[in-house]
Amino acid sequence: MKNNDQVLILYHSGAGSTKTIAEIYYEMLHLYSIELSPINFQYDYQRLESYQFLIFAFPTYHCSPSSSMVEFIQQMPSFDQPKKAFAFTTCGLYAGNALREFIKKCSVKNIIVNGYSTYRAPATDGVLLLPPLSFMFNYQKNIAAQIKRDINKIKELIKSDTNQMQSPAFKLYTILNYPNKLIGKAYQHKIKLLPENCTKCYRCIEDCIRQCWNATGKFPQYQAVNCECCFRCIHHCPSGAIVLSTRTKKRLKLNQKFYTNIKENIIQRSKGLV
Numbered sequence: 603m604k605n606n607d608q609v610l611i612l613y614h615s616g617a618g619s620t621k622t623i624a625e626i627y628y629e630m631l632h633l634y635s636i637e638l639s640p641i642n643f644q645y646d647y648q649r650l651e652s653y654q655f656l657i658f659a660f661p662t663y664h665c666s667p668s669s670s671m672v673e674f675i676q677q678m679p680s681f682d683q684p685k686k687a688f689a690f691t692t693c694g695l696y697a698g699n700a701l702r703e704f705i706k707k708c709s710v711k712n713i714i715v716n717g718y719s720t721y722r723a724p725a726t727d728g729v730l731l732l733p734p735l736s737f738m739f740n741y742q743k744n745i746a747a748q749i750k751r752d753i754n755k756i757k758e759l760i761k762s763d764t765n766q767m768q769s770p771a772f773k774l775y776t777i778l779n780y781p782n783k784l785i786g787k788a789y790q791h792k793i794k795l796l797p798e799n800c801t802k803c804y805r806c807i808e809d810c811i812r813q814c815w816n817a818t819g820k821f822p823q824y825q826a827v828n829c830e831c832c833f834r835c836i837h838h839c840p841s842g843a844i845v846l847s848t849r850t851k852k853r854l855k856l857n858q859k860f861y862t863n864i865k866e867n868i869i870q871r872s873k874g875l876v
Contacts, residue, residue, distance in 0.1 A: 608652055609636040609760065613659035614671045614811070616832025617856040619692045619723035619741075622865050623749070624659045629869060630753045634760070641674045642811060650678075655760050656687040656713065658704070661726070661832070665698025665776050667691065669830040670811050672707065681712040684765050688717045688756050694725025694738065698776040705769045714767050716759045719752045721745055724860075726833045730850050739854065741864070746871030753872070790826045791846055793836065797821050799843035806835040806844060 611628055615621035621640075628638040637653075650656070660671035687708065691700050697720045705715045722742040729738045742748070795806075797820075804822060806815040812828040815835065824835075824844075836844045837855045845851045854860070 609634045609655045609657065610650070610653040611636065611638045611657040611659065612641055612674075613638070614641050614661070614668050614674065615659070616661050616668070616834045617724070617726045617837040618834075618858065618861045619726065619856070620659050620661045622861045622868075623690065623692060623721055623723070624657075626749060626865065626869050626872065627657060627659075627753065627756075630749070630872060631756065640811075641671065643673065643677065645674065645677075647678050650685070651681075654686070655756075656685060657756070658687060658689040658708075658715075660689075660691055660700075660704070661723075662691045662693035662697045662700040662720075663830060663832070665696060665700060667700045667704040667707075668832070671704070675704070675707045675711060678711050680710070684712050684714045686759065686765065687713050687715045688719075688752075688759060689715050690719040690721065690752070692721050692723035694723065694728050696773075696775070699770075699773050702770050702772065705767070709767060714765050715769070716762075716764055716766065717752075717755050717768055718770065719748065721748065724856050726837065726856060727831065729856060730833060730836065730846055730853055734853070739856075741868065746868050749868065749872045750874070790829070791831055793824055793826070793829070793833075793844060793846060795821055795824060796843045796845060796851075799841050801841045801843070803840060806839060809834055809838060 609631060611624050613620055613624040624638060628636060660668045689701060689704055691697050701718050701720065705718065708715050724740065725738045732738065800821050802821065804817060806822050807817060812830060814825055814829045815822045836846065838857050842851060
């Protein structure tokens with residue numbers, strides 16, 4: 603391994619579907635000098651210069667890349683020299699043109715995305731808003747095989763000298779989905795806190811990259827203005843105090859326990875051990 607084989611996985615995740623895959627990537631690329639880091643809006647972009655290869659991971663919301671990842675890239679200064687990268691997204695049903703949009707934004711920063719992938723994953727919103735459909739709680743059936751292929755592809759890209767941009771073709775079905783996309787982005791869900799359940803752990807405040815929760819009142823206060831409806835606060839509230847409605851209060855949550863129970867199985871299958 604060369605000294606410059608420095609790999610950085612930068613991810614944004616809502617409830618945890620994207621984070622889980624990013625963690626699997628991290629474990630399966632252990633032969634490289636690799637780091638795993640969530641994005642934030644106070645990120646020291648200068649440190650990115652020391653990495654040979656970047657891996658970007660983000661969820662798809664309404665057939666577009668997450669607002670947080672888009673803003674993270676927009677704030678990033680352009681690289682003087684081309685920076686090689688791989689990108690993947692997770693989605694509940696369809697990714698639309700999310701990767702295509704993201705790769706275009708990367709090219710403006712002189713980030714050359716050499717490969718990409720999409721994984722169907724547990725639906726952060728679907729498990730709360732729709733009837734309890736089993737496929738909404740699962741990753742795609744062939745995810746282990748796909749991850750293994752993608753890891754092998756990344757290893758090839760790291761070793762190669764290619765600087766050729768790769769981007770998926772435009773998805774025509776997104777034209778039909780456009781009205782639904784506009785409505786979905788415009789509608790603000792009425793996330794609320796149940797004071798009688800709140801233990802004041804303030805995890806909602808600590809976890810929210812968009813600072814939608816604050817401690818200005820007796821209990822955490824929610825402000826919808828910057829919310830992208832990742833529903834992390836709902837899924838990870840340890841006391842179930844944050845809800846969309848009383849009807850969804852008892853729904854199964856996509857919390858750390860949920861993802862821990864399935865992560866190791868995916869890793870073992872990806873490595874071909876089971």
